[in-house]
Amino acid sequence: MTNRARSNAMFSKLRTGAVIFALALVPVLGAQAQEVIKIGIPTGLSGANSVVAPSVVQSAELAVDEINAAGGILGKKVALEVADDGSGAAGAQKAADSLIFQKKVNALISMQTSAARNGMLPVVSRGKVPYIYTSLYEGRSCNKYLYADGAVPEQMVGPIVDHFMDEYKAKTFFLVGSDYAFGRGMLAFTKAYIEKKGGKVVGDEYQPMDATDWTAIISKMRSANPDAVIFSTAGGAPNVTLQKQYKAAGMKAPVGNLSVDEGTAKTMAADADGVFISASFLTNIDTSANKKFMSAMKAKFGDKLLTPNDLSVPEYDAVYLYKAAVEKAKTTTAEPVIAALAEVSFDGPRGKVQMNAQRHAPLTMYLGQVQADGSVKIVKSFPNVSPGEQCPKL
Amino acid sequence: MADLTTTPATLPRRAFSGRLVPAGSIAGLCIVAVVAGPYFLDSYTVNILVRSFLYAATALTVDILWGYAGILTFGQAAFFGIGAYAAGITFTYMDFSPQTAVLALLAGLAVSAVVAWITGWISFFHRASPLYVAIVTLALPIILVQVLYSGGTFTGSSSGLVGYNTFDLSVEAWFTICGIGLVVLTTAAWFFVNSDFGRLLIAIRENEQRCTYLGINAPRVKILLMVVMAMIASVAGYAYAGYTVVVAPEIGSFVFGTELVMWVALGGRGTLIGPVLGTIAIDVISAYLSGNLPYVWKLIIGSIFVLVIVALPQGIVPVLKTGLRRLWSAATRRDAAPCVAVPALIEAPEGRRAGTGSDAPALNVADLACSYGSLKVLEGVAFKALGSELLGIIGPNGAGKTTLMRCLSDGYERTGGTVAVFGHAIARTPPQGVVGLGIGRSFQTTSLFETLTVAESLRLARYRLDGTRMLSHAPTLALPDSARRVITATGLDRQLAIECRHLSHGMKRALELAMVLALEPSVLLLDEPTAGLTKPERTLIGSILVDLVQREGLCTLIIEHDLDFVREISTRIIVLHQGKVLLDGSVAEVVGSELVRTIYAGGAHQELAP
Amino acid sequence: MTALVLDIVTTAAILFAVASGLLIILGVLKIVNFAHGGFLTIGGYSGLVVTQLGLNAWLAYPAAVVAGIVMGAVVERFVIRPLYDRPLDAILATWGLGIIIGQLITIVFGREIQFVQTPITGATSVFGETYSLYRLFLILAAAAVAGGIAALLNATRLGLEARAVIMNEPLARGLGINSGHVRFVTFCIGAGLASLAGALITPLSSVDPNMGVPWLVNAFMLVLVSSVSLASLAIAALTLGGAQVLVSTFISPVIGGLTIVVLAALLLRIRPAGFGHG
Incomplete structure (x- = not known):
């Protein structure tokens, strides 16, 4: 945003004047129209994320129902606007355009791929709405309007790698990821972590996000013969196909999966048997808050309930965090809400969550292992893990 | 029409300015609309329209390639993507400044030009099937996306690049800039397709082979067109990256490439305005509807698309246009037929014939053979022909x-032997190259360009020598004396504005001959030039030919069935039989030959009997 | 090494199965069927329906063939038939059909990625290498498809007529062959084969409404370089598919994804007849 030719400046000023005039009218008109607070959920209903996105929507629906039943936010009802971001950057831009400028949402709260999040950020900056990102991700995404309440590599990688080194005496690791911000970021951190701990990475391979044929990579893994493998693909199809094809190829090394959630694990069942996952939420967490959440979900969705998981439950938390921030700021205006978001906390199924660590949240992490029936057994827990240095400048 | 010849020079200019005024006023209105647009439209629509304008500009390039030049391309998405990534990569790694902005634009233009040139080189070659270019351009975006994927963190792989610094412009400013850009581009495109060069594109689409025999390097024209269209698409992509602050593989993908083709097909291929309006309408409606009924909307678009392709291949806009025109004529009781410009005929400068002053024989054929698999059509054919010779070639079917x-006019046809024109071997030269050596060929079956006028057809034949205008019609048409004589003698000069399909058979044959003569050949190959003509017409053509040979020293080979005719005009006769030269001698020798009588008595042609 | 050879052979088998339906349609109808991806998807979802109804996983294959043939019949009658004289338009119309099929499937089944059960699970040992049993089964399946088509072409009256139409359509019509009927039946069979291929590939990955599209271009390229001959198609699948596996394994899977398209395009530029004769 550096240069601006003089004539352009003149031109923009004229336009800006017109826009300011138009915007000045909006609150006047809006005051009567807006009796609800609208939360936009741009998420991957199609594409890579389509396996988990519906469960994210369910989480948000429960939170909104509960909030509305308890009187809404500042006396206003809350409504959801769901849009498909196609799991990619271009789709996310269209979704954000539509939500912010057409549907005029007050905030965006959503689980998305890193590609979609990055694609949306310029639109969010232009539209000036608070944006809570609720997916576990590769970390270090920093923007004035952005908060994140999911886990980052600093919180996820340690439990799995330590377990492989301690329990399986693993020395050599093979890493496989989807070739985008999440896959690359996660595995770069993992590689550094393994090497710091004295292990060796014997291969790291990437495929495009929509790739579903892993034949060549499995064959490389077979010849590298690692003690353990770690996957960090896009959620959904790449994840499931890799896991299936790995199992079908008869590979035996233990698998740690940084991108599988409990819901997806359940659909894979036998194919994911024995896989280790690292999560801030598992359905078996033994707290009263979680039991209350689980039974509320079952009551609301019955047969249609999709397994709540580490990608969907942060969405539930985030809706409540937004509610708390708006109530603290006593307005839905972006600036005060953004300031308040760091100060409020919510006690939910994952325990107490507060996004006070450079826009990110310290979390209690669990090491889980997928069982043959698709359920996840909690192996260990690690309370209050810090997200580390994420956005020191914000 | 009758006094065309007396006041020809004033007409075209009037016709041209007649086009300029309405085109200019429509463009002016559109520019007013895009300047005023932001004050009337809500910010969401303005926002969507900026994107639609850029898509529409790209769809326009698809329309020129597909609708006008007949090149079905899925590849314009790739060039859009290249322009966008040039901006994204430059701004990400070198930051934004006026210098890097220019650098990124130039980089996008250069890369897309090179890629388009390579694509063109692969797709367009002598005898390439039109399906082949569709395949290659289909592969192009797929390859681009894989290249972007394999760029790893440099290209951002699946996530693309986002959040770089870019032009500090408001959405409204983008709207006005892109809107004006689109109007200017569409106007320029309109002049382009209606220019002499635009006619050339249509001729290539209708009959590429015939064009190559007129010395037009059709593959090169198509490659050039593809390069220019790629560069335009790349500028649209560049603006897209500057506006959205994101580049992702989707924008250069195969799916986007097919969407562009769909928009063009729905709007109406070969209409320019159809694809532009179609793209804008569909993209804006999609933006509004896809949120509420995403699949149903796509289903509707898909169904309409199939329906249009099957039932209305010309698209929706032309149908509306015809309807409006009918209403207009009904209301005004006037025929809204477009005014056709007629150029003035002038004399072409002399002395550009190939081979003038050469000592070598005009045509030297040695050991020529041509076979299809085991079938030998020609074998060991050898003869020489000199300037001022009119060589009749006869033989049974x-x-x-x-x-x-065919073997004399296309270097790829023969399977053995050599052909030399004034000492230059034609080797493996495609027809357009052989024309450059001095050979002009007319065809047995009349193969003219149905929708081109007589003047346009003649101009086509002059493209090799005189070039062409890109945005307008030339007011004059230079023709060599010989071609002018054929035209005036047959009365074609009074029908210059008539489309070829409305000509009588005799006129078509005369035009065919005039077109070949307009090439200013040194060696003339005529395949039954008088077939199906009446006796007086035949005599006329015959006398013109004899005159040409005598006055201009043209070496002429003529295939004829009518032996009387051959005998009258030829200076020498070659008899072909079963692919071999049976006899090569003077008219008297051949006509008197027993051998020839025997062969012809076996079957074929009565005409031989004297 | 063994694994590499098996990868090549199984990849070629999959490519062959996917491309065969496209091949016979191009051969007899002389049109490029871009709805091929849609028919693959129909096959994949036939497998999903079988899974959801809790039926035997093997039933997915006959179900896919039937679904494909029925769809093919409808499509031929209403879309393909008017476009015989406009081959470039046929590409576009069939692409539009692919979109329609994708959207209808989305409306019925939802757009998310879903999974089908595999009739054969697990791995077996081949020359000391553990290898996926299902991939090995695909070699058999491709061979069966090839054998089926060959038998149909060589041992039935329809096959004879189809071959006649492939070689010289005007002549065939002159000999009293009802080429319209031959086209119809061929299109149905081609659609059925595509659908079967869709059901065969889904247990390896997953089904989603756009699953057919990535396969379309590779299949299309293979068919073009094999100039309408089953044997050439097998050779093309083996060489180009083999090149893909080698590039994926030794250079990069991403570049591997390009191998077939690039090699085929260049091959066609240098030798327009591809792997065929002539």
Whole structure:
């Protein structure tokens, strides 16, 4: 945003004047129209994320129902606007355009791929709405309007790698990821972590996000013969196909999966048997808050309930965090809400969550292992893990 | 029309300015609309329209390639993507400044030009099937996306690049800039397709082979067109990256490439305005509807698309246009037929014939052979022909006469032997190159360009020598004396504005001959130039030919069935039989030959009997 | 090494199965069927329906064939038939059909990625290498498809007529062959084969409404370089598919994804007849 030719400046000023005039009218008109607070959920209903996105929507629906039943936010009802971001950057831009400028949402709260999040950020900056990102991700995404309440590599990688080194005496690791911000970021951190701990990475391979044929990579893994493998693909199809094809190829090394959630694990069942996952939420967490959440979900969705998981439950938390921030700021205006978001906390199924660590949240992490029936057994827990240095400048 | 010849020079200019005024005023109105747009439209629509304008500009390039030049392309998405990534990569790694902005634009233009040139080189070659270019351009975006994927963190792989610094412009400013850009581009495109060069594109679409025999390097024209269209698409992509602050593989993908083709097909291929309006309408409606009924909307678009392709291949806009025009004529009781510009005929400068002053024989054929698999059509054919010779080639059906013509005019046809024109071997030269050596060929079956006028057809034949205008019609048409004589003698000069399909058969044959003569050949190959003509017409053509040979020293080979005619005009006769030269001698020798009588008595042609 | 050879052979088998339906349609109808991806998807979802109804996983294959043939019949009658004289338009119309099929499937089944059960699970040992049993089964399946088509072409009256139409359509019509009927039946069979291929590939990955599209271009390229001959198609699948596996394994899977398209395009530029004769 550096240069601006003089004539352009003149031109923009004229336009800006017109826009300011138009915007000045909006609150006047809006005051009567807006009796609800609208939360936009741009998420991957199609594409890579389509396996988990519906469960994210369910989480948000429960939170909104509960909030509305308890009187809404500042006396206003809350409504959801769901849009498909196609799991990619271009789709996310269209979704954000539509939500912010057409549907005029007050905030965006959503689980998305890193590609979609990055694609949306310029639109969010232009539209000036608070944006809570609720997916576990590769970390270090920093923007004035952005908060994140999911886990980052600093919180996820340690439990799995330590377990492989301690329990399986693993020395050599093979890493496989989807070739985008999440896959690359996660595995770069993992590689550094393994090497710091004295292990060796014997291969790291990437495929495009929509790739579903892993034949060549499995064959490389077979010849590298690692003690353990770690996957960090896009959620959904790449994840499931890799896991299936790995199992079908008869590979035996233990698998740690940084991108599988409990819901997806359940659909894979036998194919994911024995896989280790690292999560801030598992359905078996033994707290009263979680039991209350689980039974509320079952009551609301019955047969249609999709397994709540580490990608969907942060969405539930985030809706409540937004509610708390708006109530603290006593307005839905972006600036005060953004300031308040760091100060409020919510006690939910994952325990107490507060996004006070450079826009990110310290979390209690669990090491889980997928069982043959698709359920996840909690192996260990690690309370209050810090997200580390994420956005020191914000 | 009758006094065309007396006041020809004033007409075209009037016609041209007649086009300029309405086109200019429509463009002016559109520019007013895009400047005023932001004050009337809500910010969401303005926002969507900026994107639609850029898509529409790209769809326009698809329309020129597909609708006008007949090149079905899925590849314009790739060039859009290249322009966008040039901006994204430059701004990400070198930051934004006026210098890097220019650098990124130039980089996008350069890369897309090179890629388009390579794509063109792969797709367009002598005898390439039109399906082949569709395949190659289909592969192009797929390859681009894989290249972007394999760029790893440099290209951002699946996530693309986002959040770089870019032009500090408001959405409204983008709207006005892109809107004006689109109007200017569409106007320029309109002048382009209606220019002489635009006619050339249509001629290539309708009959590429015939064009190559007029010395037009059709592959090169198509490659050039593809390069220019790629560069335009790249500028649209560049603006897209500057506006959205994101580049992702989707914008250069195969799916986007097919969407562009769909928008063009729905709007109406070959209409320019159809694809532009179609793209804008569909993209804006999609933006509004896809949120509420995403699949149903796509289903509707898909169904309409199939319906249009099957039932209305010309698209929706032309149908509306015809309807409006009918209403207009009904209301005003006036025929809204467009005014056709007629150029003034002038004399072409002399002395550009190939081979003038050469000592070598005009045509030297040695050991020529042509076979299809095991079938030998020509074998061991050898003869020489000199300037001022009118060589009649006769023989029964299947003797290989037309194949001989083919082998002389296209370096790829023969399977053995050599052909030299004024000492230059034609080697493996495609027809357009052989024309450059001095050979002009007319065809047995009349193969003219149905929708082109007589003047346009003649101009086509002059493209090799005179070039062409890109945005307008030339007011004059230079023709060599010989071609002008054919035209005036047959009365074609009074029908210059008539489309070829409305000509009588005799006129078509005369035009065919005039077109070949307009090439200013040194060696003329005529395949039954008088077939189907009346006796007086035949005599006329015959006398023109004899005159040409005598006055201009043209070496002429003529295939004829009518032996009387051949005998009257030829200076020498070659008899082909079963692919071999049976006899090569003077008219008297051949006509008197027993051998020739025997062969012809076996079957074919009565005409031989004296 | 063994694994590499098996990868090549199984990849070629999959490519062959996917491309065969496209091949016979191009051969007899002389049109490029871009709805091929849609028919693959129909096959994949036939497998999903079988899974959801809790039926035997093997039933997915006959179900896919039937679904494909029925769809093919409808499509031929209403879309393909008017476009015989406009081959470039046929590409576009069939692409539009692919979109329609994708959207209808989305409306019925939802757009998310879903999974089908595999009739054969697990791995077996081949020359000391553990290898996926299902991939090995695909070699058999491709061979069966090839054998089926060959038998149909060589041992039935329809096959004879189809071959006649492939070689010289005007002549065939002159000999009293009802080429319209031959086209119809061929299109149905081609659609059925595509659908079967869709059901065969889904247990390896997953089904989603756009699953057919990535396969379309590779299949299309293979068919073009094999100039309408089953044997050439097998050779093309083996060489180009083999090149893909080698590039994926030794250079990069991403570049591997390009191998077939690039090699085929260049091959066609240098030798327009591809792997065929002539």
